[in-house]
Amino acid sequence: xxxxxIANKLIPLFIFLLSLSAKAQHQNYYQxxxxxxxxxxxxxxxxxxxxxxxxxxxxxxxxxxxxxxxLFPRNLDIGTTFWGKLTILSDAxxxxxxxHFEDPRPKNIAWSRSNGKVDVxxxxxxxxxxxxxxxxxxxxxxxxxxxxxxxxxxxxxxxPNSAITLYIKVRGNSFGWYPYFNPTLRKPxxxxxxxxxxxxxxxxxxxxxxxxxxxLYHFLLFLYLRQRIFFWFSLWLFLCTCTxxxxxxxxxxxxNGNFPQIRFALWLLIPNSxxxxxxxxxxxxxxxxxxxxxxxxFMFALPFVMIFAIxxxxxxxxxxxxxxxxxxxxxxxxxxxxxSVLGLILAVILALKKDKFARYFGVGAIFAxxxxxxxxxxxxxxxx
Numbered sequence: 357x358x359x360x361x362i363a364n365k366l367i368p369l370f371i372f373l374l375s376l377s378a379k380a381q382h383q384n385y386y387q388x389x390x391x392x393x394x395x396x397x398x399x400x401x402x403x404x405x406x407x408x409x410x411x412x413x414x415x416x417x418x419x420x421x422x423x424x425x426x427l428f429p430r431n432l433d434i435g436t437t438f439w440g441k442l443t444i445l446s447d448a449x450x451x452x453x454x455x456h457f458e459d460p461r462p463k464n465i466a467w468s469r470s471n472g473k474v475d476v477x478x479x480x481x482x483x484x485x486x487x488x489x490x491x492x493x494x495x496x497x498x499x500x501x502x503x504x505x506x507x508x509x510x511x512x513x514x515x516p517n518s519a520i521t522l523y524i525k526v527r528g529n530s531f532g533w534y535p536y537f538n539p540t541l542r543k544p545x546x547x548x549x550x551x552x553x554x555x556x557x558x559x560x561x562x563x564x565x566x567x568x569x570x571x572l573y574h575f576l577l578f579l580y581l582r583q584r585i586f587f588w589f590s591l592w593l594f595l596c597t598c599t600x601x602x603x604x605x606x607x608x609x610x611x612n613g614n615f616p617q618i619r620f621a622l623w624l625l626i627p628n629s630x631x632x633x634x635x636x637x638x639x640x641x642x643x644x645x646x647x648x649x650x651x652x653x654f655m656f657a658l659p660f661v662m663i664f665a666i667x668x669x670x671x672x673x674x675x676x677x678x679x680x681x682x683x684x685x686x687x688x689x690x691x692x693x694x695x696s697v698l699g700l701i702l703a704v705i706l707a708l709k710k711d712k713f714a715r716y717f718g719v720g721a722i723f724a725x726x727x728x729x730x731x732x733x734x735x736x737x738x739x740x
Contacts, residue, residue, distance in 0.1 A: 385443035385519065390450060393543035397442055401425045401537055406437035406525065411477050411484060414439060414523055431534045440524035440537050449516040454501075454547050457490070457508040457526070458538040467602040467623055469506050471536060472529035476500075476510045479521045492529050492619070512541065530620045567597045588637035595630035602626065620673055628666050631695065631728060632659030638721065642706065642714045654702055661698065665691035689735045696729035 386400045402422035414420060422441045432438055455476065459469055472493035478486040488500040488510040496502040500510040514520055526535040571593035578586035602623065635658050639645065644652035669688050703725055707718030733739045 385445050388444055388446040390448045393546040395541040397539040397541055400442045401539060402441050404439045406439055411523060415479055415482055434528060434532055434534045437527045438535055443519055443521045445519045446514045447517055450514045452544050453512045454509050454542045455512045456540045456542055458540055460536050460538060468531045470529055471508050472527045474508050475525040477523040479523060564600050567600060571597050585640035588633060588640055592633045592637050595626055595633060599627045599630055624666055624669050628662060632662040635659050638717050641717050647711060658698055661695045689732050692732035696725045696732055699725040
């Protein structure tokens with residue numbers, strides 16, 4: 357009698373365990389319901405760090421251990437390439453759907469976003485039936501969707517009553533940001549899930565236009581008067597305009613679509629040159645060479661801290677084939693922090709002078725260097 361009671365209690369437990377086992381097996385693939393327009397595939401994704409694998413090796417080698425994405429850190433290793441794998445089953449035919457790899461940093465500056473390269477292989481019955489590409493480091497002509505490079509996506513068609521296994525190879529971009537997957541499958545008409553750029557487009561257009569007009573005005577003054585103060589101010593404004601365009605992605609489609617191999621070098625040159633040209637303009641504005649000859653020596657020397665950092669980073673970029681920003685030249689942000697601290701000290705000294713031009717420039721420089729300092733601390737992950 358006692359055995360019967362124990363058996364009656366164990367049977368429901370056994371059924372429950374069987375259901376869990378069946379559910380676990382079900383998690384090995386995703387059953388697509390076409391009535392739903394958006395499908396989150398992240399729980400079904402398994403990944404594997406790359407060791408020089410070819411796609412045919414991944415298909416045939418059953419000893420390779422793809423592990424659930426949840427077992428890896430939120431941010432994957434910088435500089436490491438990863439393979440992902442997931443299987444989709446569909447009872448109904450799907451056409452012109454899009455497989456997206458959602459950007460985990462949609463509010464970051466546009467120029468640094470996107471995976472570097474994404475290769476999506478579709479496999480059916482052990483054979484590769486398609487190979488599609490996405491990612492900013494692929495030229496526009498090679499991407500499955502040439503436009504909107506920030507959105508890593510490929511088209512996906514599945515015949516009715518069939519299964520397709522996707523092998524996905526992702527590499528971080530040339531800026532050295534970590535690679536990401538975050539796959540979602542989206543029906544046509546349901547692909548605009550977040551803005552392409554982090555700020556309001558109308559505000560961006562206004563600020564870019566205003567900066568460009570101010571630059572153009574002072575550049576024409578330089579051409580007419582041939583005075584160095586207008587040269588340095590117009591050069592600084594030009595770099596500000598280009599930096600703003602890079603931040604919002606205004607010119608990124610052209611460069612990232614046609615010249616992805618030089619995008620990192622452009623980023624090093626343009627925004628960072630904006631930092632040191634500011635002080636060359638300050639020397640002319642305050643007439644420090646005659647008004648403050650001792651301070652002028654520091655104002656002249658300070659920009660070369662930034663110039664040295666830019667040249668060093670460019671040399672490392674030329675001599676190394678791997679992404680270098682976050683893992684190999686993290687000292688670059690240390691230089692920016694040092695440069696900002698030294699600039700802040702110099703700005704306070706100028707703001708305390710009785711000369712009104714020195715005071716005006718010093719107050720403005722305090723705000724500028726504080727902003728640069730915060731940017732350097734944020735980029736180096738000192739603050740968040």
